[in-house]
């Protein structure tokens with residue numbers, strides 16, 4: 001025994017000596033660093049499901065859907081679902097739910113099949129457990145809760161563009177958001193979930209997106225809006241350039257399809273415990289000629305809303321914090337509807353900066369309005385999660401109430417009765433901005449919160465808010 005111990009000690013010392021004489025690994029050259037992550041197949045489909053994405057039905061008190069991916073050996077789309085019990089006996093009362101056979105999608109990571117099933121006729125306010133089938137067996141059981149049929153307090157997360165540094169940088173923001181804030185019941189994505197540029201491997205990007213969110217994407221229903229980067233460039237037969245929705249969107253998200261005519265893959269609404277969430281597609285509206293039908297549908301969907309709060313989600317912001325001009329088409333068509341139909345929050349991305357704007361006339365006018373007890377109209381937000389950053393434009397210095405540059409952020413929103421609490425946190429979990437909307441007899445009143453917040457984060461010349469270089473570039 002003793003000699004064995006001596007032997008293992010010698011082996012360990014030998015290994016240590018070997019380590020000591022090993023040269024330090026060479027640093028990657030600039031050329032190597034420029035190589036996209038896609039070399040090899042880091043995100044090959046396996047014999048167990050991955051890329052598991054839960055999405056709400058239009059009425060998430062009664063239905064949810066799930067999308068996932070397997071290797072080519074699992075053609076059938078099979079899920080089991082059961083009302084969650086607290087012992088390890090979920091299999092006993094589980095029912096099988098099937099969908100259409102998996103859809104094949106080839107990529108640099110090899111062949112894969114994408115599956116979807118819809119869980120229907122569920123009971124409200126009930127925890128369900130589900131699992132998914134791969135060729136090697138079932139996944140673990142994953143749990144979600146259906147919505148209540150009544151307006152009940154709940155919390156949702158709003159994320160701006162994840163798009164760049166998806167795994168390297170955006171992942172920590174997502175994980176911090178979930179780690180620091182229990183009870184998140186929905187996740188809203190304001191578009192550009194991945195970059196999908198020609199020089200990147202799109203499958204790797206979606207692999208990173210799923211690795212960054214991990215199991216949270218499968219247990220909390222996701223409410224995504226498309227950004228311009230969810231579209232890919234195509235050449236029309238006449239040689240002109242156009243755009244079409246990238247292949248991953250419909251494979252990855254089983255959405256309600258209750259949106260504007262002709263734009264059903266990317267526009268929809270969801271009623272969740274007293275809030276109507278309306279998702280629009282700015283890229284399709286601006287570039288593909290669907291502005292009219294989206295605007296009409298937006299107006300109708302707001303008019304028919306019985307919800308206390310109405311939240312609209314899309315990508316290209318009405319008021320931009322980085323670009324030379326506001327998004328004129330969106331501003332002309334949708335802003336009047338937001339105002340006339342009394343939308344509460346307008347959640348956007350695209351500009352890779354932060355902006356909370358409560359009056360087009362600027363922050364001073366807005367503060368004066370509040371002091372005078374005036375009702376608050378729609379509050380316009382722009383935020384960013386990933387690593388690409390744009391510098392603030394000149395308007396952003398005086399128009400929004402609060403802005404940030406070169407800062408990764410997440411937003412936690414608590415809805416409870418007549419109060420909506422909006423809080424913005426930085427990547428490391430520091431409170432950066434916050435306000436409450438109070439619903440009174442005459443409408444919304446915005447209340448600034450008296451909670452400790454960190455200082456405003458902007459670049460000062462070439463120096464960034466963390467003291468290093470300014471990574472926000474002019475747009």
Ligand SMILES: [Fe+2]
Nearest residue numbers: 161163192350
């Ligand atoms: Fe973007």
